[in-house]
Amino acid sequence: xxxxxxxxxxxxxxxxxxxxxxxxxxxxxxxxxxxxxxxxxxxxxxxxxxxxxxxxxxxxxxxxxxxxxxxxxxxxxxxxxxxxxxxxxxxxxxxxxxxxxxxxxxxxxxxxxxxxxxxxxxxxxxxxxxxxxxxxxxxxxxxxxxxxxxxxxxxxxxxxxxxxxxxxxxxxxxxxxxxxxxxxxxxxxxxxxxxxxxxxxxxxxxxxxxxxxxxxxxxxxxxxxxxxxxxxxxxxxxxxxxxxxxxxxxxxxxxxxxxxxxxxxxxxxxxxxxxxxxxxxxxxxxxxxxxxxxxxxxxxxxxxxxxxxxxxxxxxxxxxxxxxxxxxxxxxxxxxxxxxxxxxxxxxxxxxxxxxxxxxxxxxxxxxxxxxxxxxxxxxxxxxxxxxxxxxxxxxxxxxxxxxxxxxxxxx
Numbered sequence: 001x002x003x004x005x006x007x008x009x010x011x012x013x014x015x016x017x018x019x020x021x022x023x024x025x026x027x028x029x030x031x032x033x034x035x036x037x038x039x040x041x042x043x044x045x046x047x048x049x050x051x052x053x054x055x056x057x058x059x060x061x062x063x064x065x066x067x068x069x070x071x072x073x074x075x076x077x078x079x080x081x082x083x084x085x086x087x088x089x090x091x092x093x094x095x096x097x098x099x100x101x102x103x104x105x106x107x108x109x110x111x112x113x114x115x116x117x118x119x120x121x122x123x124x125x126x127x128x129x130x131x132x133x134x135x136x137x138x139x140x141x142x143x144x145x146x147x148x149x150x151x152x153x154x155x156x157x158x159x160x161x162x163x164x165x166x167x168x169x170x171x172x173x174x175x176x177x178x179x180x181x182x183x184x185x186x187x188x189x190x191x192x193x194x195x196x197x198x199x200x201x202x203x204x205x206x207x208x209x210x211x212x213x214x215x216x217x218x219x220x221x222x223x224x225x226x227x228x229x230x231x232x233x234x235x236x237x238x239x240x241x242x243x244x245x246x247x248x249x250x251x252x253x254x255x256x257x258x259x260x261x262x263x264x265x266x267x268x269x270x271x272x273x274x275x276x277x278x279x280x281x282x283x284x285x286x287x288x289x290x291x292x293x294x295x296x297x298x299x300x301x302x303x304x305x306x307x308x309x310x311x312x313x314x315x316x317x318x319x320x321x322x323x324x325x326x327x328x329x330x331x332x333x334x335x336x337x338x339x340x341x342x343x344x345x346x347x348x349x350x351x352x353x354x355x356x357x358x359x360x361x362x363x364x365x366x367x368x369x370x371x372x373x374x375x376x377x378x379x380x381x382x383x384x385x386x387x388x389x390x391x392x393x394x395x396x397x398x399x400x401x402x403x404x405x406x407x408x409x410x411x412x
Contacts, residue, residue: 043137043160046173049180052122052133055089055106059126063395064382065353065361065372066101068094068108071387077106080372080392083382095119098144101393103151104129105177109142116141117161123154123177132180143212146197146205149247152177153225155185155205157196159212168212170194172227185227193218198242200225202249204281206233220252222281233281240273244354246303251332252279253308255298258291272322273298276310278332290330290338299324302354307331309341309360309375311349324349327362327375342375355394363389 055077059066065080066088074091098109104127112118119142121134136142136158145156153174160169172186172195186195195207203225209218220233220243234243239254246253255273274297276290292298292312299322301310309329313322326343330336347366354360360375370389372382 043140043169043171046137046182046184048182049132049134049175051180052124052131054131055124055126057086057088058128059088059106059395060086064374065395066106066393067372067384067389068096068099068391069384069387069389070094070096076387077108080382085382085384095144096390099391099393100145100147101395102147102149104396105147105151105154107145107147107154109144121145121154121156123175125151125177130178130180132175132177134175134182141212143194143210144196144198146200148177148200148225149202155197155200155225157194157210159194161213167192168194170212172197172207174225185225186223186230190227190230195221199245200249201245201247204245204249206243206245206252209236222252233279239277240271241298242300244301244303244308246278246332247305250281252281253277253289253301253303253332254279255301276301276308276330287332287334289332289334289336290328297322299349300352302352302360304329304354304360307336309352309354311352311362312338327352327360342373350389351392353392353394359394361392361394363392 060079060081062081063079064082067078067080067085069076069078073093075094076090077088078085079088093111095109095111100107105123105125107121107123109119109121112120117136117140121142123134124131134156139160139162140158141161143157143159145154147154153176155172155174158171158173163169169188171184173182174185175182193209194212196210197205198208199206205223205225207221207223209221210216211218217236219236221230222233223230233252234254239256241255244253254277256275256277257271258274274292275288276298278287278289290310295315297313299311299313301308307330309327311324312326312328313324316323325348327341327349328338329341330338342362344364347364350363350365350370352360352362362373362375364371364373368385370384372389372392
């Protein structure tokens, strides 16, 4: 047989064997073809939240405050007593931005693992009420929440992580904390940008437009608590820091920069907050209510019944930085004078917590120790050695508890 003929016979034999092998593989084995692209099913109505185990021990009646103390990336929730504090939970990995205590309900976002779809919200009624674990639907990621002023409801942003693209489906869900029932009040049909609940006062929800899975924020929106009346409030570039809704939900306080009062040696980064503005959410009218003045800035603020308190800093030329060592009080009217209600010579005020009426609390770093200070009049409640005290809240009845503090007790 000639060589050419033999080569043709070999080629045909190989082709026949290959054909038989592929037929057997297709008939007997699993399908090894590339998967077809199928859009994930749309979310339906969210099911009720699942009951959770209550915190034990609960909140002691003698507690002045709740606080979150983080060390080695894990957080303990503690009850703050006179000159002491008592662990209530943890250690857990919590989202530092998503903790709230209102009415008798404590709520926090647990970061359960590397997969953000495993994150969930825990809520606990510390007055012997129900506890809930609020988990996302399939493919969903919870980004944060706001708690009703009386602790009766919670609303959160959930984003569908399954589709690709810059604008994945999202929804804002409200949970009835008496029954665990959930319902969607806003979703992607309302507007394309996802809306993250920031605050809830009166019948007003304050929300921030965000780009999910990035650090980009796109401005503030407001809506009624049922999701109706959704309207834009401010562009992201028109404020700095954390906006605060007034107790009735009718006004919004925001911090803004005034470049003319910022030291020329101040380094790059977010602009310095040097003015406080109040915005009427019904009319959109903006009122300048306080200016820090040359060489000063504002770190944080909180509403009171008839105005605000704010942490004010002073520029230090030698160290080229602001140091925050005073708390001022201003009314909500235009051009009101500020009154210093607390100051220290050493250390630094880290954050401010509004309570009720003229009551407030502040976290103050003194060397290696952080003190929790209560105001009106001011006094140190307890010290925290080690860890980062990044959150605190006032229990109900705070005003009555503070009324028993004797005037003239020393500040730290």
